[in-house]
Amino acid sequence: MILGVNLSFAVKRWQEPKELASVCSELKVNHFQLNFDFIDPWWPEDTRNKICHDYRDAFEEKGLCFDSVFGGMADYTFPQFLGYSKTIRDISSTFRKRSIDATVELGGTAYGLALGGMTHKDAYDPEKRELIYQETIERLIDLAAYGKRKGLQDIEVEATPLFTEFPNDPDSSLRMMKDLNGKTDIPVLLFVDWGHALFKPLLKDKADLKIWLTTLKPYLGNMHLQQTDGMLDRHWDFRHTEGIVTREMIQDVLSSTGTEDKILYLEFSPAFETTDDDVLEGMKYSIEYLKPIADNL
Ligand code: FE
Numbered sequence: 001m002i003l004g005v006n007l008s009f010a011v012k013r014w015q016e017p018k019e020l021a022s023v024c025s026e027l028k029v030n031h032f033q034l035n036f037d038f039i040d041p042w043w044p045e046d047t048r049n050k051i052c053h054d055y056r057d058a059f060e061e062k063g064l065c066f067d068s069v070f071g072g073m074a075d076y077t078f079p080q081f082l083g084y085s086k087t088i089r090d091i092s093s094t095f096r097k098r099s100i101d102a103t104v105e106l107g108g109t110a111y112g113l114a115l116g117g118m119t120h121k122d123a124y125d126p127e128k129r130e131l132i133y134q135e136t137i138e139r140l141i142d143l144a145a146y147g148k149r150k151g152l153q154d155i156e157v158e159a160t161p162l163f164t165e166f167p168n169d170p171d172s173s174l175r176m177m178k179d180l181n182g183k184t185d186i187p188v189l190l191f192v193d194w195g196h197a198l199f200k201p202l203l204k205d206k207a208d209l210k211i212w213l214t215t216l217k218p219y220l221g222n223m224h225l226q227q228t229d230g231m232l233d234r235h236w237d238f239r240h241t242e243g244i245v246t247r248e249m250i251q252d253v254l255s256s257t258g259t260e261d262k263i264l265y266l267e268f269s270p271a272f273e274t275t276d277d278d279v280l281e282g283m284k285y286s287i288e289y290l291k292p293i294a295d296n297l
């Protein structure tokens with residue numbers, strides 16, 4: 001396993017670039033994924049790009065960099081590509097292009113996103129759901145063409161554990177990857193979050209990483225790793241004793257599916273009211289716990 005860190009743990013805590021870089025350098029990990037919870041892609045372009053450079057430079061000073069940049073929590077809150085009106089979905093296409101611009105300014109080579117959320121009415125209307133799906137495929141093809149022009153290497157679509165969103169299970173993920181295959185100017189890959197993939201209430205007997213990774217093997221990007229109990233999307237750190245993710249399980253899943261080359265970004269999303277000391281302790285504990293099975297540490 002290659003271990004990386006997603007910066008969700010630092011949101012609302014260590015926002016200032018130099019401060020964030022020094023917290024990250026304490027973690028002794030060499031793969032980082034920033035989120036658009038630190039920088040809003042909508043900020044005025046010139047100013048936003050300068051701020052992106054501040055983050056990139058602060059990380060470079062510590063010998064670190066961002067491999068990729070993900071949508072994050074703020075982005076995920078909005079309907080985006082799966083929104084109830086074409087106006088909203090069009091705005092999201094513009095927003096995603098601005099996100100790609102900012103990713104490139106940050107030095108990232110990959111941009112990751114969850115596609116958005118449908119309104120209840122659309123999600124339960126098969127015809128409307130299909131219409132939004134087909135339009136989303138076109139939007140991703142367009143986004144990949146834009147990414148290529150900007151020098152991005154790939155786009156990664158995160159599957160989420162909600163019926164009102166897609167893709168949300170191995171079959172809908174595979175359908176999407178096949179529908180995109182050969183039509184995009186840069187690869188559009190499937191990004192698996194272990195907590196989403198293990199969510200039993202929605203996935204039932206498909207809440208199994210071996211099923212996900214075997215089904216999606218040709219289309220896999222990197223992944224989010226978190227501790228979870230499979231009953232909600234917990235994003236716990238590895239101190240939680242009720243969790244079902246263990247070192248042994250991670251190793252077994254990766255070796256039996258031949259996916260040891262993927263980067264697993266630890267995505268710990270503590271409650272905002274958790275103290276900063278507790279969050280840092282959870283991060284350090286989790287990295288120490290995972291280190292024995294990480295080939296890069
Ligand atoms: Fe995730």
Ligand code: MN
Pocket residue numbers: 193195196233235
């Ligand atoms: Mn999640």
